[in-house]
Amino acid sequence: MLSESEIHAIDHEVSLVPHKKAAVIEALKVVQQHHGWVSDEKLEEVAAYLDMSPAEVDSVATFYNLIFRKPVGRHVILLCDSISCYVMGYKKLYEALHEHLHIKFGETTPDGRFTLLPNACLGCCDHAPALMVGEDLYRDVQVQDLENILAQYK
Incomplete structure (x- = not known):
């Protein structure tokens, strides 16, 4: 589950764009800031929260080279x-x-x-x-x- 602080930060990003889905990159950044990378589980949670399919979110995450889809160093x-x-x-x-x-x-x-x-x-x-x-x-x-x-x- 997305944490309360992740949800709060994602909600803030959603409030800045005209459509919920437009906040997907920022939502992924929020998750990454909290965990260091975006796991499959967290990607699915972001997808559900933004009313998107996991495939849609994954296509953004894998296109954007600063979203890390596997663990990275400090x-x-x-x-x-x-x-x-x-x-x-x-x-x-x-x-x-x-x-x-x-x-x-x-x-x-x-x-x-x-x-x-x-x-x-x-x-x-x-x-x-x-x-x-x-x-x-x-x-x-x-x-x-x-x-x-x-x-x-x-």
């Missing part, structure tokens, strides 16, 4: 792999992250601290390469910056 690292970031050093950043964390894209460190995911664009083409850790955006990132960046998320 800190999700989004590494931009746009052409600008690629040209400006994305590959070196990926290799350094892989070497430091011992994980590949889609994997989580054994301690559950970090999950590494690619991201098509972080909107920082003029400050490439870029990455995000949770809500924190880092621009003009160099390999030597990674250790200090990651140390902030212990």
Whole structure:
């Protein structure tokens, strides 16, 4: 069952749009904020609450790359792999992250601290390469910056 606080937050999002179904992304974000990801069970609960089919909600959840459909680490690292970031050093950043964390894209460190995911664009083409850790955006990132960046998320 959706918790009382989840329902309250979803109701607020529903109040901001003309149709209940239009709040589906925000409802999924609410669930994710409470649980870290959106399980099949929670997806079905959101679907029932918004008078949608689970398939409709799942199609939104799987399209929107910031809705996590499997458990992730406490800190999700989004590494931009746009052409600008690629040209400006994305590959070196990926290799350094892989070497430091011992994980590949889609994997989580054994301690559950970090999950590494690619991201098509972080909107920082003029400050490439870029990455995000949770809500924190880092621009003009160099390999030597990674250790200090990651140390902030212990």
